[in-house]
Amino acid sequence: MTDTTASINHEVKLSLQPLLTEAQREILTDDAFQFVERLVQRFASRIPELLAAREQRQQAIDAGALPDFLEDTAHIRDGNWHIRNIPADLQDRRVEITGPVERKMVINALNANVKVFMADFEDSFAPAWDEVLDGQRNLRDAVNGTIAYTHPETGKSYQLKDDPAVLICRVRGLHLPEKHLLWQGEPIPGALFDFALYFYHNYKQLLAKGSGPYFYLPKLQAYQEAAWWSDVFSFTEDEYGLPRGTIKATVLIETLPAVFEMDEILYSLKDHIVGLNCGRWDYIFSYIKTLRNHPDRILPDRQVVTMEKPFLNAYSRLLVRTCHRRGAFAMGGMAAFIPSKDPERNAWVLDKIRNDKSLEAQNGHDGTWVAHPGLADTARAIFDEALGERPNQLDVSREADAPITASELLAPCDGERTEEGMRHNIRVAVQYIEAWISGNGCVPIYGLMEDAATAEISRASIWQWIKHGKALSNGQVVTKALFEQMLAEEMTVLQEEVGTARFEQGRYPEAAALMAQLTTSDELVNFLTLPGYDYLK
CATH class of the missing domain: 3.20.20.360 (Malate synthase, domain 3)
Known part of the structure; x- marks a missing residue:
């Protein structure tokens, strides 16, 4: 084990905390280190x-x-x-x-x-x-x-x-x-x-x-x-x-x-x-x-906040119009679904992908995102059909559209807040946080490839429901006490789902504690990855 600072002169103000292995020194070389330092000195x-x-x-x-x-x-x-x-x-x-x-x-x-x-x-x-x-x-x-x-x-x-x-x-x-x-x-x-x-x-x-x-x-x-x-x-x-x-x-x-x-x-x-x-x-x-x-x-429940909602559709169309006017690409968003081995479920997933990507192609996007190689063919078929012989849709200007206003971009979103949705949010967020603090930032959960963004939605939604005393569709008012009760109950569900051995080997109690901290704090924490980073080496 060696310290990369050994060959850096004494005037350098950038210091490296861990020792580097020889393999790591191939990446953080002296020259690379000095380039990082020049950037930090000038821009940090x-x-x-x-x-x-x-x-x-x-x-x-x-x-x-x-x-x-x-x-x-x-x-x-x-x-x-x-x-x-x-x-x-x-x-x-x-x-x-x-x-x-x-x-x-x-x-x-x-x-x-x-x-x-x-x-x-x-x-x-x-x-x-x-x-x-x-x-x-x-x-x-x-x-x-x-x-x-x-x-x-x-x-x-x-x-x-x-x-x-x-x-x-x-x-x-x-x-x-x-x-x-x-x-x-x-x-x-x-x-x-x-x-x-x-x-x-x-x-x-x-x-x-x-x-x-x-x-x-x-x-x-x-x-x-x-x-x-x-x-x-x-x-x-x-x-x-x-x-x-x-x-x-x-x-x-x-x-x-x-x-x-x-x-x-x-x-x-x-x-x-x-x-x-x-x-x-x-x-x-x-x-x-x-x-x-x-x-x-x-x-409402995050499952119903889809691109068909007016505030999201306006965002998509404005992005296309703005980009294409300037000669820039307007890329579509992520399809977080992953393929299923169950034929019926997989058919449902592919139908969701087709509907989602068709909307983006019709809006004029130049391309789209998928999270799994098994969905690439389905998404590509939609854009192949929309593009024809063109490599992109820069010719789609949307200049004839009525101007998109701030009120459209901020429009309230209809839909229910349900107990099932709240419990689902809790399980997704805890599982994702547990994976993240264990070093894995990309996790398949309930048929979706979850990353930090979807976990952020899950915990922020509940925080906001608590702050404003919103009621679920069954009449229950969302409070800190209700959240903490549900969190305890869903931890039992999670232990059953993942198995006792996996649960005990994992970091679920820590993840639940962090979830509770994020969700019941008086102020909304900007990013869960900031307190989560303290758990990583």
Whole structure:
């Protein structure tokens, strides 16, 4: 075991807490470490300001204001401008698959019948230190074409096919730290660490084979955050002698504030951006979180909050119109279903996928997301039919639509709040939190591939129902006491479902305690992954 700081000179202010194995030193090399340091030195100090601005905006909304389009940036929305360009290998993104950076998953995702694989260091990933570095190694090996995996029990081998999907790396959100590296005694931004390592190890090989360093940016809430990323990208290009616009990004519009600043986000990143994505699950969570003090905007059971709901359909259509006007792609959202071995259930799943993806294709999206390779063919068939000979739908302008207003984007959502839905929320959230604090951020639960976003919806919904004293359809008023009673009862159900051995070997009591803390706190905790990160090594 060696300490990477041994070969770094005494003036360096970036310190590494854990010792590195020799294998880890191949990823966090001295040069890579110094690149991380240069980024941190130049850009990390701006993140607290950006996060503080989020809180200031939220305070105004909590006090009664509603989000709206910005008055002082109307000239950007009204202007006639376009993004810089879209690389050739990103012109067709009709189906994308997402998943964590675990080695076998990376291979299977790149081999799936999709155009793009989004390798995820964020919502479907629990960023324990060893796993972060392993993930970077896996992506480096995938870019180099050397990645392979043999299952230790079955002996089954996995390796890349000749024509794998295009790789895009999703980094952590601006709110998430990397506690194993300290700058002036404080954890550095996880986003900068993820970006730096992926770029440093892969940009040459990616460019040599006609691709490039491509990124997904999550959780943005304001155009100033997009401008920060643009500065990071431009600085990096200058550092490595690359033409402006070499680094490309797709931004997830998965927060309610961001939907009112899509033009501004595109404009702030116009040299580097290629599109926006409907991150629908986080968007639903953000709707709850942003409007938490507004009793007339409370969502029903999450199972009925589908893209057909007016506020979500308006979000989808506005994203398409905004992106295509600027020459950018408008990517559809996630189908979280997973295939079932039961023929009847599987037929139901595929029907759900077809309906969901048909709506996106009709709205004019250029592509969509799936969470499982077994759903790629179904989603692709929908977009193949919609696209015909076209690689995308940039020609679908939606300019004839009536303007989409703030009131449409904020429209209340009808539907019941049920005891069954509340209990389901509890079981899903506890199971997901248990998996996450155990190091697994992507978990199949009750036929859905759950990640942090759906667990966030589950716990935030109940928090809001408690805060406003909402009644369930059976007349029970949701209180802290009712939640705690249901939590205790559902823990018994979970023990029966997973089995006593698995339950006792797992971290279910810790997960239940964290769920209770998040759900009954006086203030809504911004992200469950922040307190959850304390559980990871």
